[in-house]
Every structure is written in structure tokens, then in C-alpha cells.
Amino acid sequence: MYERKLIPNLKCGLDLVGEVLYGKWKIRMLWFIHEGNLRPSELQRKIPDATRRVLNVQLKELEDHELVTRIIYPVMPPKVEYRLTDFGKTLIPLISAIGLWGDEHQERLRKVIMKQYAPSPIDPENV
Amino acid sequence: MYERKLIPNLKCGLDLVGEVLYGKWKIRMLWFIHEGNLRPSELQRKIPDATRRVLNVQLKELEDHELVTRIIYPVMPPKVEYRLTDFGKTLIPLISAIGLWGDEHQERLRKVIMKQYAPSPIDPENV
DNA sequence: GCAATAGGGGAGAAATTTATCCCTATCTGA
DNA sequence: TCAGATAGGGATAAATTTCTCCCCTATTGC
Numbered sequence: 584m585y586e587r588k589l590i591p592n593l594k595c596g597l598d599l600v601g602e603v604l605y606g607k608w609k610i611r612m613l614w615f616i617h618e619g620n621l622r623p624s625e626l627q628r629k630i631p632d633a634t635r636r637v638l639n640v641q642l643k644e645l646e647d648h649e650l651v652t653r654i655i656y657p658v659m660p661p662k663v664e665y666r667l668t669d670f671g672k673t674l675i676p677l678i679s680a681i682g683l684w685g686d687e688h689q690e691r692l693r694k695v696i697m698k699q700y701a702p703s704p705i706d707p708e709n710v
Numbered sequence: 711m712y713e714r715k716l717i718p719n720l721k722c723g724l725d726l727v728g729e730v731l732y733g734k735w736k737i738r739m740l741w742f743i744h745e746g747n748l749r750p751s752e753l754q755r756k757i758p759d760a761t762r763r764v765l766n767v768q769l770k771e772l773e774d775h776e777l778v779t780r781i782i783y784p785v786m787p788p789k790v791e792y793r794l795t796d797f798g799k800t801l802i803p804l805i806s807a808i809g810l811w812g813d814e815h816q817e818r819l820r821k822v823i824m825k826q827y828a829p830s831p832i833d834p835e836n837v
Numbered sequence: 838g839c840a841a842t843a844g845g846g847g848a849g850a851a852a853t854t855t856a857t858c859c860c861t862a863t864c865t866g867a
Numbered sequence: 868t869c870a871g872a873t874a875g876g877g878a879t880a881a882a883t884t885t886c887t888c889c890c891c892t893a894t895t896g897c
């Protein structure tokens with residue numbers, strides 16, 4: 584496993600939040616778990632762009648940070664569920680607000696984000 | 711400059727927000743600008759852990775994403791100010807809420823984050 | 838026996854992000 | 868004249884994150 588070489592600074596609230604939520608899929612996983620997609624395979628289906636591996640890694644971190652719990656059912660084939668802890672649940676209103684902001688400003692965001700990938704006035708499919 | 715090879719997916723609000731706020735110092739810079747630290751040198755003093763370079767790079771991205779504007783005063787020595795755009799200002803309540811959550815749960819967050827760096831029961835300063 | 842399903846993990850490569858180092862320009866003050 | 872402040876950029880290295888590939892467990896169905 585990768586081991587960090589630089590220790591993060593944790594001066595203010597924003598620094599702390601960054602440490603636990605900075606990860607490409609973490610916020611989305613918390614959200615999907617909140618919505619009831621508890622099993623790893625469900626999360627994967629919800630987030631097909633991420634590989635199984637990263638999701639596992641990030642779920643492990645969320646667990647270490649006490650935002651979710653991992654429940655293992657001793658059955659075969661294996662069944663596992665991730666659930667938000669009470670602590671994790673306190674994040675939901677924030678995530679919800681962030682998502683709403685993104686939805687509200689969807690068009691504008693899409694426009695400014697796509698600017699940087701712009702240089703394709705001609706659709707390659709049509710060439 | 712680095713050019714991305716993979717195009718991001720922008721399916722939902724959270725994806726979009728991620729694209730514009732994902733960057734180690736972006737949220738903090740928006741916050742400090744909001745607090746009135748408008749000049750690059752002020753921001754640097756506020757965020758001494760980041761190098762001048764990254765701050766410049768990330769400010770440029772915030773500008774491209776229309777969250778801040780760059781105002782250049784044609785004086786010497788140079789003077790530049792970054793200000794939140796109206797669009798950028800709509801993020802402030804969210805950032806504020808995130809920061810507050812972090813502050814409220816400070817102790818717990820610090821504890822769970824430090825677990826991973828734990829193996830130093832002895833303070834190196836005292837050896 | 839073999840494939841599929843369900844959940845994981847390690848090694849190493851690739852992508853991405855940050856950090857380091859060095860350079861430009863002008864003005865002020867010692 | 869030289870140091871320092873102010874703002875910024877390019878090249879390259881290092882750190883970090885994510886992806887790819889391959890492997891393991893055990894059961895059910897064919």
C-alpha cells in the first residue's frame with residue numbers, strides 16, 4: 584500500500600474536511616450509500632467510471648475515518664453492506680447542498696468546464 | 711502545461727462541483743478571498759504550505775471557471791487582485807457550512823485522521 | 838469440472854497533482 | 868548598486884491517486 588511521505592496540515596476546519604472527503608469518489612459514495620445503495624456491487628453499478636479497486640480503497644478510508652461502517656454477513660457468496668455512521672450522517676445535508684448547487688448551475692458549470700477540452704469544432708465521428 | 715488525457719464524466723451536480731473545486735487549495739483560496747485577502751501575496755501568506763506556483767495555477771483555474779476575476783492594476787511594482795465573481799459568491803454559504811462542520815467535529819476528525827500516522831508513541835523531539 | 842457471482846487484495850503502471858528550481862520585469866530603500 | 872517586494876511562467880521532479888491485471892475464497896447452476 585502507498586504510504587504518505589508528507590504529513591498534512593490540519594489548521595482549520597476546511598483542512599480537516601479535506602482530509603476525509605478528498606478522494607475522487609468519496610462524496611459520491613457517501614451520497615449513494617445514503618440513498619440506500621449499501622452493497623459494494625450496487626455502488627459499483629452506480630459509479631461505473633470508477634474501478635472496483637478504487638471504490639474498495641476509498642470505502643476503506645471512509646471506514647477508517649468513521650464515516651461508514653462495514654457489515655459483513657457470514658454467508659456464501661459473501662454479502663457486505665456499508666452504512667453511514669451517525670457521524671457520517673451529519674455530512675449528508677452538506678453533500679446535498681453541494682449537489683444542489685451543482686444541479687442549479689449545471690449549464691454554466693458544464694460550459695466553463697468544457698472550455699478546456701474545446702478544440703474539437705469538428706466531431707471526429709464525422710470525419 | 712499539463713494536458714489531461716481522460717475526459718471527466720459530468721453526469722450529476724456532484725460531478726460538476728468536483729471539477730471546479732477539486733484542487734488542494736481552491737476552497738481555501740475562495741474562502742480567504744471572500745475574507746478580503748485579495749492579493750496573491752496575501753493569499754500566499756495565508757497559505758504558507760502551498761507554493762506560489764500552485765496557488766497561481768489554481769487561481770488560474772478558478773478564473774477559467776468564472777469563480778474569481780483577476781484585476782490587474784497597471785502599476786509598478788505589479789498589483790493584482792482576485793475577487794469573487796457573483797457566481798463565485800454563491801459558493802460561500804456552502805464553503806462556510808463545510809468549514810463549520812469541520813470546526814465542530816475538530817477533535818474527532820483530528821483523531822481519526824492521525825490514526826494513520828500513528829506509529830510515533832515517542833515524540834522525536836524528546837529523543 | 839467450469840463459469841458466474843460476490844467480495845477482496847497486491848504489484849506495478851499510468852495519470853494527475855504538487856513541489857522545486859530558475860528566470861523575467863520594475864520600483865523602492867539602504 | 869544590490870536586496871527585497873510584487874507578479875508570473877517554464878521545465879522538471881516528486882508525491883499522490885487512480886487504473887490495469889491477476890489472484891484467492893466458496894457456492895450454485897449447467
